[in-house]
Amino acid sequence: MNEDLLVNITPQETRVALVQQGAVQELHIERTASRGRTGNIYLGRVARVLPGMQSAFIDIGLERAAFLHVADIWEARAATGSGAPALPIEKLLFDGQAVLVQVIKDPIGTKGARLSTQISIAGRMLVYLPQDPHIGISQRIENESEREQLRARLQRLLPPEEKGGFIIRTMAEDASEGDLEMDVAYLRKTWTHIVQQSKSLPAPVLLYEDLSLAQRVLRDFVNENTHAIQIDSRENFQRLTEFATTYTPSVLPRLAHYTGERPLFDLYGVEDEIERALGRRVDLKSGGYLIVEQTEAMTTIDVNTGSYVNGRNFDDTIFKTNLEAAHAIARQLRLRNLGGIIILDFIDMDSAEHRHAVLAELHKALSRDRTKVTVSDFSALGLVEMTRKRTRESLAHVLCEPCPACHGKGQVKTPRTVAYEILRELLREAKQFNPREFRIMASQVVIDLFLEEESQHLAMLGDFIGKPISLQVESTFPQEQYDIILM
Numbered sequence: 502m503n504e505d506l507l508v509n510i511t512p513q514e515t516r517v518a519l520v521q522q523g524a525v526q527e528l529h530i531e532r533t534a535s536r537g538r539t540g541n542i543y544l545g546r547v548a549r550v551l552p553g554m555q556s557a558f559i560d561i562g563l564e565r566a567a568f569l570h571v572a573d574i575w576e577a578r579a580a581t582g583s584g585a586p587a588l589p590i591e592k593l594l595f596d597g598q599a600v601l602v603q604v605i606k607d608p609i610g611t612k613g614a615r616l617s618t619q620i621s622i623a624g625r626m627l628v629y630l631p632q633d634p635h636i637g638i639s640q641r642i643e644n645e646s647e648r649e650q651l652r653a654r655l656q657r658l659l660p661p662e663e664k665g666g667f668i669i670r671t672m673a674e675d676a677s678e679g680d681l682e683m684d685v686a687y688l689r690k691t692w693t694h695i696v697q698q699s700k701s702l703p704a705p706v707l708l709y710e711d712l713s714l715a716q717r718v719l720r721d722f723v724n725e726n727t728h729a730i731q732i733d734s735r736e737n738f739q740r741l742t743e744f745a746t747t748y749t750p751s752v753l754p755r756l757a758h759y760t761g762e763r764p765l766f767d768l769y770g771v772e773d774e775i776e777r778a779l780g781r782r783v784d785l786k787s788g789g790y791l792i793v794e795q796t797e798a799m800t801t802i803d804v805n806t807g808s809y810v811n812g813r814n815f816d817d818t819i820f821k822t823n824l825e826a827a828h829a830i831a832r833q834l835r836l837r838n839l840g841g842i843i844i845l846d847f848i849d850m851d852s853a854e855h856r857h858a859v860l861a862e863l864h865k866a867l868s869r870d871r872t873k874v875t876v877s878d879f880s881a882l883g884l885v886e887m888t889r890k891r892t893r894e895s896l897a898h899v900l901c902e903p904c905p906a907c908h909g910k911g912q913v914k915t916p917r918t919v920a921y922e923i924l925r926e927l928l929r930e931a932k933q934f935n936p937r938e939f940r941i942m943a944s945q946v947v948i949d950l951f952l953e954e955e956s957q958h959l960a961m962l963g964d965f966i967g968k969p970i971s972l973q974v975e976s977t978f979p980q981e982q983y984d985i986i987l988m
Contacts, residue, residue, distance in 0.1 A: 503728040507759075508715055508741075509766050510734040515714045518771045519722065525774040526869075527835045530899050531714035537893055538563075538604045538614060540623065540711030542695055545616070546704040547598045552591045558613070559602060562705040565613040569594075569602060575619035575632055599704040607893045610797065620695075622688050622709070625720055625748045626673035626681060627655075629688035631665040641671045658682050665692070671724070675751070715741055719749045731757050733765040778836050778896055785829055789822040793833060795897060799842040802830055806848060816855070819848045823859045831866030840872070840891025849883050860885070906979035914981050916946045920955050923947070923983055924962055931966035936987035939968055942975045943983040 502521055509516040512533065519527040531537060543561040550557045558566035571590040594600065606615035622629045636655060638648045651669050658681055667688075673681065695708045702708070712720060715737060718730065730752070732738040738758040745752045759765045766772050777783070783791040785807070792803040804826040806818060830845060845863075850856050856879050863885070867874050876887040903909035914922075923941055930939070941951070951959050951972055963970045975984070 502726055504724075504726045505728055505769075506718055506722060506730040507765055507769060507771065508718060508730065508732045508737075509764075509771075510715060510732065510737045516766070516771075517714060517718055517722070518766065518769065518774075520769055520771075523769075524832070525769070525771055525836065526832060528771075528775065528778070528838070528896055529714055530896070532899075536713075537607050537711075539607050539892055540604065541707060542601070542603045542620060542622075542709035544699045544702060544704045544706050544708055545600055545602045547594050547596055547600060550591055550594050550596060552589065555590050557590060557594050559600065559616055560705050561602065561604075561614070561616075562707065563608065563614065565608060565611075567602070567604070567608075567614040567616045568612070569600075569616040569618070573605070573615075573617040573619070575617070601699055601708075606891070609891065609894055610898070620692075621668075622691055623670075623711075623720065624684040624688045626670050626676050627684045627688060628668040628670065629665060629685075629692060630667065631692045633666040634664060635666040637666070637668040639669060639671050642669070642674060647674070654678060655681060655685075658685060665689075672749075672751075716744055719745050719752050723749070723752050723755070727755060729757050730755050731759040731765060733759045774836070775896075775900070778833070779901060783829060783833060785822070785825050787822060787825055789826065791826060791829060791833065793837070793839075795837075795839065795895065799844060800839045801844045801846065802833070803846045804848050816851065819850055820852070820855045820859070823847045823850065823855070824862050827859055827863040828866045831863065831870065834867075834874075834889055835870055835872075837896045838893065839895055840889045843887045843889060845885040845887065847879075847883070847885065906981065913979070916944075916950050916980060917955070919943065919947050919981055919983060920950050923985070924958065926985055927962060927970065928966065930985060930987070931968065934987055936968065938971060938988040939966075940971045940973055940986040940988055941983065942973045942978070942986060944978045944980050945974050945976065946980060947983065948972050948974045 504526075505520045507518040507520060509518075514530060514532040516531075517527075517529040518525050545559040545561040545567065548558045548560045548566050555571040557569045559569050561567050571593070574590070574593055576593065600618065601620065602616040602618055603620050604614045605617045608614045619633070620631055622631075636652055638651060642648055642651070651673060655667060655669060658678060667685075676684075691709065698706075698708045711717070715732075719741060723730070732741060735758060738756065742753065742756055745756060761768060764772075781792055781794065783793060785791070787807075789807045790805050792805065794801045794803075804823060806822050826847065833839070834843070847859060850859070860876070860878065864876060867876065870889075872892070873890040874887060877885065879885055904911075907913045923943065927939055927941075941948070943951075959970060971988075975982075978984075
């Protein structure tokens with residue numbers, strides 16, 4: 502299946518869309534003011550050790566302290582060789598200690614970045630593991646004889662005194678020995694520079710920053726299915742061409758500078774797709790639809806038949822809707838970059854054969870996802886529970902913020918509810934204070950209610966407290982906000 506990568510670059514942000522068969526499958530956005538930090542290497546300082554949680558907070562110079570769990574301390578696991586920490590964290594770290602760490606998960610919401618002391622540096626064809634002598638092969642290279650040949654080729658290139666290890670990436674399949682040798686030299690030189698800086702600079706300090714999003718596209722996103730990489734900025738096209746010439750020469754024939762009159766994202770409908778990806782409802786071609794609800798704890802996706810009634814019977818309608826929904830769900834997870842715990846509520850199916858078929862279709866659709874996913878079987882309640890590794894903010898969290906009117910609840914009190922709150926508050930204040938007059942300041946819709954349908958109740962309260970009540974529209978107030986002024 503051919504893929505096109507569209508790269509839209511402006512001084513303030515870089516946006517990348519992955520398009521398959523005319524449909525946007527993934528969106529990646531990196532803003533200059535808030536670049537992702539996954540892969541960055543810091544010399545941090547231990548701010549606080551928490552023995553009860555077997556973790557520590559590390560100051561790496563960001564707004565919030567980063568989080569390091571004992572299971573992510575390489576030295577603790579390497580000592581046992583079993584993967585389990587040999588010592589508790591209070592025996593490994595102390596307050597004020599300088600420690601070399603790498604960000605493995607960006608800050609998300611109120612949580613700080615997640616750290617590891619096991620360093621890895623990604624190159625074009627190899628990932629360098631300076632602390633681990635192991636040589637691994639990408640799981641996407643499935644042929645066992647090819648895996649062994651690649652391992653043997655790399656081992657021949659490494660000097661006997663080499664202490665570090667490597668992971669061979671899929672791009673190394675067709676690489677020459679010269680290409681591999683250049684990648685090894687680049688990665689070792691980078692690591693040497695990091696070590697030298699860590700010995701001369703005071704903590705906290707950034708020692709190594711991962712590539713920009715546009716450069717990572719050439720390094721990580723391109724595969725044998727990539728047809729073209731279109732870039733809408735001449736200056737950045739030239740920069741990426743230079744980068745590709747040095748690090749990814751096989752990508753050069755696919756690079757193209759887009760010079761059309763229409764904006765690149767408009768031409769492929771990406772802007773419209775972004776707007777749809779921020780909504781709750783996802784319409785299916787058959788007439789069914791999904792409802793996507795994203796919360797702090799989890800994401801739920803509900804499948805509904807809607808107007809689809811084309812099946813031979815009701816069970817057939819449900820089955821076909823669920824099959825279509827399985828593909829739509831997999832696409833929405835990638836498009837919106839939804840992570841963490843995800844609950845899928847397919848329409849209830851009585852047939853076990855239908856449930857197995859829908860689950861198989863979901864697995865097939867998710868197989869294209871570069872992010873690790875784990876899917877369970879249907880539960881007793883008919884739900885499918887799954888997890889998708891969360892390494893960066895979702896699309897909605899990048900582009901949106903909580904509504905100032907509803908504060909993220911997704912709903913606001915009705916004007917009548919607010920009006921009744923005001924009446925109760927007036928009664929409370931009348932018992933405590935003795936002003937000449939009470940003035941209600943509220944939004945237009947609440948004031949209109951007091952002037953029309955609730956005018957009798959307002960007059961009755963004024964008679965009861967024995968004070969005049971005046972009304973004033975405050976155009977800047979959202980629907981729930983009001984104020985009572987004592988005159």
